[in-house]
Structures are given as C-alpha cells and as structure tokens.
Amino acid sequence: MENIKLVMNPLLNPTQGVPTQIAIGMVMLALVYYIKRNLVSSTKDFVIANRKIGFGFGVAGLISIWTWAMAVMMSAAQTYSYGLSGLFWFTVPNGLAVILVIPFARKIRQIMPQGYTIPEFVNARFGADKIAVAVVVLGAMFGSLIEVIINIKGTSLVISNVFGTDARIAAIVGLTVVLLYSLLGGLWASVSTSTLSTLLHTVPPAIIIVAVLYTAGGSDAVWHSVAAQGHDLLSVTRPDAAMGFGITLALGLITATVAGQEYWQVAWALKRKDVSRTFLWAGALFYPIPICIGILGLVGLALHIDLKTLGGDAAAIGPYLISHLNLPIWIVIMYVVVILTACYSVIDSAFTAISSVAVVDVVKPIKPDISERALFVWAKIPMAIAAAIAAAIVLTGVDFVTIVLTSYAIRTAVLVPLMLALFWPRVTAPGFVGGIVAAIAIGMPIRGIYGELWGSIAILAISAAVPLVLGFASGAKFDYAGLKNRKDATEADVVPAPLLAGAISSAGD
Amino acid sequence: MSTELVSIGTLITIIVGAIIAYYYLYYMGAALQKSVRTRNEKDDGPEESYNRSLVGAVVSVVASIVSIAIYGYGAVFLYWGPIVALLAAVAVAYALREEITT
Numbered sequence: 001m002e003n004i005k006l007v008m009n010p011l012l013n014p015t016q017g018v019p020t021q022i023a024i025g026m027v028m029l030a031l032v033y034y035i036k037r038n039l040v041s042s043t044k045d046f047v048i049a050n051r052k053i054g055f056g057f058g059v060a061g062l063i064s065i066w067t068w069a070m071a072v073m074m075s076a077a078q079t080y081s082y083g084l085s086g087l088f089w090f091t092v093p094n095g096l097a098v099i100l101v102i103p104f105a106r107k108i109r110q111i112m113p114q115g116y117t118i119p120e121f122v123n124a125r126f127g128a129d130k131i132a133v134a135v136v137v138l139g140a141m142f143g144s145l146i147e148v149i150i151n152i153k154g155t156s157l158v159i160s161n162v163f164g165t166d167a168r169i170a171a172i173v174g175l176t177v178v179l180l181y182s183l184l185g186g187l188w189a190s191v192s193t194s195t196l197s198t199l200l201h202t203v204p205p206a207i208i209i210v211a212v213l214y215t216a217g218g219s220d221a222v223w224h225s226v227a228a229q230g231h232d233l234l235s236v237t238r239p240d241a242a243m244g245f246g247i248t249l250a251l252g253l254i255t256a257t258v259a260g261q262e263y264w265q266v267a268w269a270l271k272r273k274d275v276s277r278t279f280l281w282a283g284a285l286f287y288p289i290p291i292c293i294g295i296l297g298l299v300g301l302a303l304h305i306d307l308k309t310l311g312g313d314a315a316a317i318g319p320y321l322i323s324h325l326n327l328p329i330w331i332v333i334m335y336v337v338v339i340l341t342a343c344y345s346v347i348d349s350a351f352t353a354i355s356s357v358a359v360v361d362v363v364k365p366i367k368p369d370i371s372e373r374a375l376f377v378w379a380k381i382p383m384a385i386a387a388a389i390a391a392a393i394v395l396t397g398v399d400f401v402t403i404v405l406t407s408y409a410i411r412t413a414v415l416v417p418l419m420l421a422l423f424w425p426r427v428t429a430p431g432f433v434g435g436i437v438a439a440i441a442i443g444m445p446i447r448g449i450y451g452e453l454w455g456s457i458a459i460l461a462i463s464a465a466v467p468l469v470l471g472f473a474s475g476a477k478f479d480y481a482g483l484k485n486r487k488d489a490t491e492a493d494v495v496p497a498p499l500l501a502g503a504i505s506s507a508g509d
Numbered sequence: 510m511s512t513e514l515v516s517i518g519t520l521i522t523i524i525v526g527a528i529i530a531y532y533y534l535y536y537m538g539a540a541l542q543k544s545v546r547t548r549n550e551k552d553d554g555p556e557e558s559y560n561r562s563l564v565g566a567v568v569s570v571v572a573s574i575v576s577i578a579i580y581g582y583g584a585v586f587l588y589w590g591p592i593v594a595l596l597a598a599v600a601v602a603y604a605l606r607e608e609i610t611t
Contacts, residue, residue: 038545052548056540056605063601088577095573099566106557192541195605199533202598203526206591207519213587214516223584234581236574276559281604284569288597291576292590298580328515 004217004303006324009332017165018173020333021155024340025177031196032181032189039188043375043490046186047356048116049269055278057191058270062282064194064345065262066098067201067289068147069154072342075290076321077314079297080305082241083226083233087294089246091287097253098283102276104258105267107422109275112483115268116490118261118418119361122432124483125421129429133361135436139414140261140357147262147350148175148390151343156394158339161319162332171394178344179387182351183380187269190348197341204334205292211331212321216299225302233301248452251460255415261353293338296321351383358382360489375490412456413439416464424471425478431470439463522591529598536605543609 044050053061071094078086108115115121119136126132152171159170181189213219223234232238257263263279270278300317310316322335356379363370363378370378417435420427439462447455515523576593579586 034541039548050548052544054540054544054608055611056536056601056608057544059604060537060601063597084577084581087580088574091577092570092573096566096570099562099569102562102566109557195537195601198601199530199537199598202594202601203530203533206594207522207526209591209594210522210588211515211519214519219584219587223587236578236581273557273559275557276562277565280559280562280565280569281600284565284572285597285600287569287573287576288590288593291573292594294577295580295587295590298587331515 009323011329012163014164017159017163021173028181028193032185035185035188035192040185043379046379049187051269053269055274057195058278059281060195060198061191063286064197065349067342068346069151069343071290072293072339073315073318075294076296076318079294080300080317081314084236085238085241088236089241091290093250093253095283095287097257101257101263102279105275111480114488116360117357118264126429132429132433137361143411144350144353148347149393151346152394155343158319161316162323168395175387175391178347182348182383187352190352194345197345200341201289204338208335209292209295215325215327222299222302226298248456251456255411259411259414259418262349354382354386355379412459413463417467420467426471427467428470428474431467435463435466438466533602536602540605540608
C-alpha cells in the first residue's frame with residue numbers, strides 16, 4: 001500500500017460545495033412541493049401527517065431520521081480509533097435504540113391514541129402540572145435544537161473538508177435549504193424526503209466502499225495492513241472501546257430515541273396497525289449503513305493516516321479519505337450527498353418536533369381559541385426561530401463530539417422518569433420532576449469529575465430512585481383509561497391547561 | 510489527477526444499485542400516490558397485533574454483530590458491507606411495495 005499517495009483531489013474546489021448543497025435542496029423541494037399540494041392542508045397534516053404514515057414510508061423515514069451525520073462519519077471514526085470493536089460499539093446499540101422504542105410506542109398509541117408530543121402526555125399524565133410540563137418542553141426543545149446543531153455541524157464539516165468551502169457559509173446554506181422545505185410540508189415533508197434519503201444512505205455507500213477498497217489497493221491489501229498492526233483491530237472484543245465510548249454512547253442512543261420527540265411523533269403519525277413492525281424494520285435495516293460505511297475507518301488504519309493529519313478529529317477520516325484517495329470526482333460528490341442527506345433528514349425531523357411541541361404545548365394552551373389558519377402559521381414560526389438559534393451557535397465553532405455526548409447526558413435524565421410515567425401508575429408529578437432535576441443537579445457534576453460513564457450511570461440511577469421512592473410513599477394511582485378519550489389537540493374545542501399564560505399575543509391571527 | 514474510471518467490481522455494484530434504485534423509486538412513487546388517494550380515509554384498520562418484535566430484535570442484533578465480526582475473518586468479507594447495504598435498500602423497497610398492496 002506504500003504506493004498510495006493521499007493528495008487533495010485537484011478537481012475539487014470551494015465553488016462546488018454550495019451548489020452541491022443547493023442541488024440536493026432543489027430535489028427535496030420538488031418532492032415536498034408535490035407533498036404540499038397533495039397532502040398538507042392543515043396543522044394536523046403538518047405536525048402529525050394526519051396519522052396516515054404507512055409501513056413503507058415509516059420504515060424508510062425512521063431509518064433516515066435516525067441516520068445522523070454521526071452514523072455516517074462516526075462509524076468510520078470509531079472504526080479508525082478502535083478497529084472493529086469501535087464499529088461494534090457504535091453500530092449495535094444504534095439499531096437497538098430504534099427497536100427499543102417498540103414497547104413505548106405501542107403503549108402510547110394504545111393509551112393515548114390522539115397524542116402529538118411527549119409534553120402533551122406528561123401534561124395529561126400529571127394533571128397539567130406546570131413544572132413537569134415545562135421541564136419536558138424544555139427538554140424536548142433543547143434535544144431537538146441540539147440535533148439541528150450537531151447535524152448542521154456535520155454538513156459544514158464535510159463541505160469544508162471535501163471542497164474547502166467556508167464552513168460557516170456551508171452551515172447557513174444547509175440550514176436555509178432544510179428550513180425552506182420543512183416550512184412547506186412539516187412531518188410529511190420530513191418522512192418523504194427521508195424515504196428518498198434512505199435510498200441514498202444504502203445504494204451509494206455500497207458503490208463508494210467498493211470503489212474505495214479498489215483505489216486503496218484492494219481488500220486484501222487493506223485487510224492485511226490492518227491485521228499486521230495488531231492491537232486487536234480486527235476483533236470486536238477490545239474492552240477499551242466499551243469503556244472509552246461504547247457504554248456511554250449506548251445509554252445516550254437509547255435515551256435519544258425512547259425520550260426523543262422525533263420518534264414519539266412518528267409513533268403517533270403511523271397507521272396504528274404498523275407501529276411495532278415499523279420500528280423493528282427501521283432498527284434492523286439501519287444496521288447496514290454504519291456496517292458498510294465503517295469500512296472507511298479500516299481503510300484509514302490500513303493507510304496509516306495520522307490523527308494529526310485530520311486536525312485531531314477522527315470524525316474527519318471519511319471526508320479526508322474520500323477527498324484525498326484519487327477517487328473519481330462523482331464518487332466524491334456521491335459521498336457528500338450521502339452525508340448531506342443524512343444531516344438534512346435529521347434536521348427536518350427536529351424542526352418538525354420543535355414545531356409540534358410549540359403548537360401543542362405552548363401556543364394552543366396559551367390561546368385555546370386560536371384559528372386553524374393562525375395555528376398553521378404558528379406551526380412554522382418555531383422552525384425559523386430554531387434555525388436562527390442553531391446558526392448562531394454553529395458559527396461560534398463548538399467541538400463536534402463534545403456536543404453530541406453532552407446533549408445525550410442531559411436527555412438521559414428524562415429517560416427513566418418518562419418510562420415510569422408510561423408504565424407505572426404510581427409515579428407522581430413531584431417524583432417525575434424531582435427525578436429529572438436531581439439527576440441533572442447531582443449527575444452532571446459527577447460526570448464532570450468521574451467521566452461520562454459514571455456520570456450517565458449516576459443520572460440514570462438518581463432519575464429512577466426519586467420517582468420510585470416518592471411513588472411508593474404517595475400510594476396514589478393514575479388511571480390511564482382517562483387518556484384514551486383525550487381529544488386531538490389541534491382541534492378547536494380542546495383546552496389544555498395554560499403553561500405560559502400571557503406569553504403569546506394574538507400574533508398570527 | 511484522479512481517474513474517472515472504476516473497477517469491474519464498482520461497475521457491477523453501480524448496475525445492481527441502479528436496478529434497486531429504480532424499483533425503490535417506483536414503489537416510493539406508487540406509495541406516495543396511494544397516500545394522496547387515501548388521505549381522507551379514516552384509519553379504521555385492525556388494531557396492532559404484531560407479536561414478533563422480540564424475536565425480530567434478537568435476530569437483527571445478532572445479525573449485525575456477525576456482520577461486523579465477519580470482517581475480521583478475511584479480506585473478502587470486507588465486501589459484505591456493500592452487499593448488506595444493497596440488501597437494506599431492497600428490503601425498504603419491499604416495505605414500500607407492501608404499503609401499496611395492503
């Protein structure tokens with residue numbers, strides 16, 4: 001492999017980055033324009049797709065919504081860092097996290113079939129306890145915003161590494177593109193563009209990896225070069241991968257799906273007979289994406305690429321290889337399209353999650369008599385606000401991996417109280433809120449001192465202990481049957497308890 | 510200079526991928542049209558009765574572990590990644606097809 005020279009592809013230049021982003025955006029816009037004309041005419045269509053998402057769109061949409069820039073770039077990065085053990089610990093919990101949503105999605109559709117959001121469930125479950133709802137609204141909004149930030153960082157990282165385009169310009173263009181088509185079609189737009197993206201996350205990576213293996217000297221040369229380095233790089237049993245990132249990531253991934261509004265909204269938007277098998281198929285069919293793209297990490301190891309060459313960021317191994325391996329330029333563009341569509345599909349899903357929480361849990365409770373037309377407008381405004389905040393944060397240049405792990409740690413605090421609230425009738429509002437607040441207040445300092453693994457364990461343990469203790473002490477039992485007949489929140493005659501009374505004027509009316 | 514030529518293996522992958530993509534997009538378009546046609550119909554289908562989630566979860570997790578571990582057993586297995594990626598697209602196309610036919 002000594003004759004492989006890694007030099008920046010001379011055909012790539014900064015002027016190609018933005019047009020690539022816009023070209024993808026135009027394709028998505030064309031699809032969403034059709035969606036907008038034929039499927040989206042009300043707030044309910046916009047935020048929950050009128051609960052008419054079928055099996056195929058559900059599976060394809062979920063795969064792409066779950067395929068973050070992380071799945072594409074970090075699968076290669078962890079393989080590059082830990083060998084096959086890195087790929088194992090990155091990949092296996094990832095698909096499992098989607099599958100583990102099944103009991104929760106099934107339960108929520110059974111007990112509250114007309115729901116939209118996690119805060120709406122918490123509102124109904126805890127008798128409109130304002131603090132409980134406020135905590136979960138903030139958690140949902142923060143979690144979705146972080147998803148936007150992480151993935152727009154992914155967009156800018158790839159565009160700047162591959163084409164040399166200014167990362168800030170790439171971030172702004174990416175956000176604008178996704179915002180435009182998200183504003184048109186809401187959840188239908190998210191699911192349909194994600195279905196198209198799933199095709200782009202499967203077929204092109206297969207072509208790219210075959211081409212990369214050939215260009216890197218063939219699979220024999222790559223495999224033997226990695227094998228010769230030892231360090232159990234071709235084993236899945238290296239304990240340092242589990243301790244270094246695997247267990248923490250696994251906990252965080254499960255939190256991201258089970259406590260993620262993006263997945264609950266799909267659970268509520270699917271046709272009711274398809275909920276379980278849609279999540280099962282999505283989790284199972286997600287696996288091939290990182291399994292395929294992770295090979296880039298092995299190629300990076302085989303070619304002895306130094307971490308310093310990547311600017312100290314292992315996540316850059318994929319973009320670096322693709323742009324320096326003397327590949328045909330259309331392969332390079334294809335790789336960029338894979339990552340950009342991965343980023344875009346997560347961002348549009350997060351925008352929709354923000355929109356549904358804003359409409360159902362903020363706007364509607366404050367102004368219950370709001371007209372359908374005004375509500376439809378309000379469904380779009382939070383997307384634009386989220387895009388503006390994300391742009392402001394991304395332009396400050398925060399570290400990519402640190403954001404990912406920090407956001408996961410915070411969401412971890414919500415996981416167990418939410419699970420308990422769904423299945424255990426004795427959870428009380430003070431237990432729910434106390435568990436989340438205590439877990440963050442005590443667990444985060446522990447995480448800071450003893451590291452991510454112990455911090456995550458502490459957060460989970462505290463967030464479980466508080467609601468359990470207070471639940472057993474209280475003895476009160478919640479009757480889930482009352483949730484079954486709860487009406488659709490976007491219908492005019494539903495008046496949930498006010499959360500932030502007076503905060504919203506009649507804007508949009 | 511980078512070459513625009515590719516290996517035979519890449520060419521075969523492109524051809525197979527193009528065929529899969531054609532059917533995927535065909536079924537996606539048909540499923541979309543069905544969604545438009547049925548947008549005003551009430552979701553009064555049967556209640557959820559799927560009971561193979563646990564078995565499916567175990568099988569998919571074990572299959573993913575084997576798919577990763579197998580890379581360590583020989584160079585030829587590095588092509589397993591592209592193969593399963595293509596198979597995933599086939600499976601999703603099948604799911605889209607089922608959406609049309611049910």
